[in-house]
Amino acid sequence: MLRKASSLKGYAIQATDDELGSVKELYFDDRQWGVRYLVVETGGWLSQRSVLLSPYSIKGVDEAQETVHVSLTREQVKNSPDIDTHQPISRQLETQLSDYYGYGNYWSGPYLWGVGGYPVYPLPEAGAVPPPPGESPEELAARAADNPEDVHLRSSKDVTGYHIAGTDDEIGHVEDFIIDDEAWAVRYLLVDTRNWWPGGKKVLLATHWIERIEWSDSTVWTTLTREQIKNGPEYDEDQPLDRDYETRLHQYYGRNTYWD
Template identity: 35%
Template sequence: MLRSLKNTLGYVLLAEDGDIGRCQDFLFDDTDWVTRYMVADTGQWIPRRKVLIAPRFLSEPDWPAEKFPVRLTKSEIEGSPPLDIDLPVSRQHEEALADYFELPLWWAPGLTGDTADGDAVERGGSGVVAALIDAAAPEADDPHLRSLSEILGYTVDAHDGEAGNIADLMVDDDGWMIRYLVVDTGGWLPGRKVLLAPTWLQELNWPEKRAVVDLTREAIEASPEYEPERPIYRAYEASLHQGYGKHGYWESAEE
């Protein structure tokens, strides 16, 4: 099921033994477009503290109640490496987080978030994380780790002019892949939203806060309108990709 990341901001986070705060943001890498962490604000429980929670510890949200279950205890979260709110997330912080929770390093060669053989690393593992940390070359900070709050509002440029602004990201809640950018076409096509896959971007200019998509405004105008109150079904996605002359991300998985 495809879900809005923006809509979950502010959701109450429920650990296995109590309330731990609220969902403040999400971090994703702009190479594979996979959600890597939720940023949790621990609020009054631990004032002025933020922690990163990997998606594998998140359960299905209670959408009507706006609550997000977390498969960790309050003690485990309290003992995790705190996030420096004034600095970018460093590779050293991610390594410390991976070591604490026995997680694989998603940037290590051949890995995308799981171990090399595709099996998840369980808490209380056998030192595989330490070995991966030695094998992966660390950087001062991660230039590809970006936040949802950062990208919202970015201008989207088509080949022949501005097409709108990024209003949301749609994520597959099975693997936390970001499948679409929700683009508000604004003054060009008032009151309309469309979906664009991140793989259709030619350029993502973070300093200028602009995304360039490999499409024309005419193609975007002719695409099926996205209605946030309606679920996104495969038939809609197929129509969307066909209209743009693009292959669906699900087609390679079915081959």
């Protein structure tokens, strides 16, 4: 299901034995656009500590009850590595976290979640699906080990408000993120164009249309033009974001779909 990332804010995190807290924000990586962690505020039972929960632990999202169910206990979360979410998260800290919970490392493979496209654990055997051309899982793991600080995790809260720059001019700013809560991937940036176009509209920018992100000046660069965006399909938040709309969106911009 595709949903706005902000819609998860405040959702309760339900462990197997008790409630853990509520969702504060998300961490995603700016290379494969995977949602790597939910930042969870635990409240009084854990001295207001914030913890990171990987989608590997998520069993499902109950939209009616506004609850995310995880396959963890309170005791597991209580004894997890203490990570300061106000500081950059290094690969070393991520490794400590994955080792503690016994998960695989999402960066040790060619797909969104290492050797697969979904955060399923136990993971399928690495040889079950032929890897695409590029670095092997072993090469990726070695590169990560050689570059312990080579982490591209970004906070959804911090990136909200970033400028969107096209090939010719500014297009708008990031208002939200559209995520897939099964693959736990960021599929689109929700862009508000009204800062340069009075009476403008909101549009979706697929993450595979993004050329680069300049963190120093808070700008996301895309290969689209302002005119393309201005004449492109509008995103209506009151209408379902279904595959038909996604297909029309990609056809308008003449781009391949992410599911192809």
